[in-house]
Amino acid sequence: MPAEIIGWIAPQVTSEIVRPQGPVFDLDVITQTAQIHEQGDFDRVLIGYFSDAPDGFLIGAHAASVTDKLGFLLAHRPGFMAPTLAARKLATLDQVTRGRTAVHMISGGNDADQAKDGDFVDHAGRYRRTSEYIEILKACWTETAPFDHDGEFYRFERAHAAIRCVQQPRIPVYGGGGSDAAIAALAPHCDVFMLWGEPLAESVAFMKRVSDAAGANPITFSVSTRPILGRTEGEAWDRAHQILDQIRAQRGNRSANVPQNVASQRLLQAAADQEVHDTCLYTALAQASGAPGNSTALVGTPDTVARAMLEYYKLGATRLLIRGYDPLPDAVEYGQELIPKLRELIAQEDQKAAGNTG
Numbered sequence: 434m435p436a437e438i439i440g441w442i443a444p445q446v447t448s449e450i451v452r453p454q455g456p457v458f459d460l461d462v463i464t465q466t467a468q469i470h471e472q473g474d475f476d477r478v479l480i481g482y483f484s485d486a487p488d489g490f491l492i493g494a495h496a497a498s499v500t501d502k503l504g505f506l507l508a509h510r511p512g513f514m515a516p517t518l519a520a521r522k523l524a525t526l527d528q529v530t531r532g533r534t535a536v537h538m539i540s541g542g543n544d545a546d547q548a549k550d551g552d553f554v555d556h557a558g559r560y561r562r563t564s565e566y567i568e569i570l571k572a573c574w575t576e577t578a579p580f581d582h583d584g585e586f587y588r589f590e591r592a593h594a595a596i597r598c599v600q601q602p603r604i605p606v607y608g609g610g611g612s613d614a615a616i617a618a619l620a621p622h623c624d625v626f627m628l629w630g631e632p633l634a635e636s637v638a639f640m641k642r643v644s645d646a647a648g649a650n651p652i653t654f655s656v657s658t659r660p661i662l663g664r665t666e667g668e669a670w671d672r673a674h675q676i677l678d679q680i681r682a683q684r685g686n687r688s689a690n691v692p693q694n695v696a697s698q699r700l701l702q703a704a705a706d707q708e709v710h711d712t713c714l715y716t717a718l719a720q721a722s723g724a725p726g727n728s729t730a731l732v733g734t735p736d737t738v739a740r741a742m743l744e745y746y747k748l749g750a751t752r753l754l755i756r757g758y759d760p761l762p763d764a765v766e767y768g769q770e771l772i773p774k775l776r777e778l779i780a781q782e783d784q785k786a787a788g789n790t791g
Contacts, residue, residue: 473768477504520573532599542694560618611696620646630658655752
């Protein structure tokens with residue numbers, strides 16, 4: 434099946450190597466970023482969630498107004514908005530975007546960050562809450578009659594949403610996390626489980642754990658990486674090493690704390706094991722940044738990186754998220770050089786698989 438290629442959109446240009454530029458909410462940046470991704474043949478862009486960031490619903494609404502086909506994956510943290518209200522807001526955004534909305538459930542992996550918004554539920558509790566939250570969202574989107582709910586975290590009487598999603602029966606639900614609690618809570622309920630870029634062997638084992646926990650739920654997978662491209666292998670690796678130096682310079686003498694979330698710990702363990710895994714998975718950048726999120730890179734020519742991404746696709750990652758360290762120029766380069774090669778390789782792989790089963 435064709436892969437879904439996901440990019441990244443934010444209201445301000447910034448990254449681990451690019452200091453924040455301009456205001457924290459810049460409509461021109463949102464417009465430019467959305468249009469670059471649409472022109473580059475991305476299918477969706479992820480709108481991130483941070484405890485101090487502008488509202489993602491409005492970022493998505495504006496980005497939709499300046500594009501025609503680009504989809505939006507809105508990160509959303511349960512716990513700060515009633516799920517019945519969130520269901521109506523998400524359905525409204527799906528109407529505004531004419532069926533281009535999906536939601537990525539972020540349970541929260543850092544107690545201090547959750548506390549900034551007044552959430553003091555513990556780690557395991559946050560995932561149980563997310564599980565309950567997703568079920569309420571689905572009910573609001575699909576139940577035709579008012580319904581009651583009495584659970585561990587939420588209680589409603591005669592809940593009902595008059596507004597419905599454009600996509601039927603509902604919008605797609607993504608989720609992710611590296612812990613046992615995350616897998617148990619999300620695998621039975623999400624449509625897509627999102628992973629960060631780990632070595633292939635570890636990815637296979639993790640996907641199996643998620644699939645086993647999903648049971649009858651036909652879950653699919655996404656893998657997120659940070660491609661670093663060059664006209665030659667040497668040029669790409671020179672750039673990767675330069676980015677490493679820039680990250681270290683940005684961090685200065687700050688010591689990296691051990692992250693609370695298990696997914697980040699897994700990336701740091703991969704980095705401790707070795708600097709380069711498989712053909713071109715570069716983990717030093719995760720180690721240098723403390724692995725706060727998607728932070729492992731695929732390094733090489735567009736052909737090398739496309740072939741490395743194909744290996745994740747062959748494992749079952751039919752959605753591939755790519756984000757650059759220099760956000761806008763990298764997105765342009767991905768659209769011109771990487772995505773066409775990747776789509777060609779995937780089409781060839783699908784044709785070969787169809788021939789083997791025909």
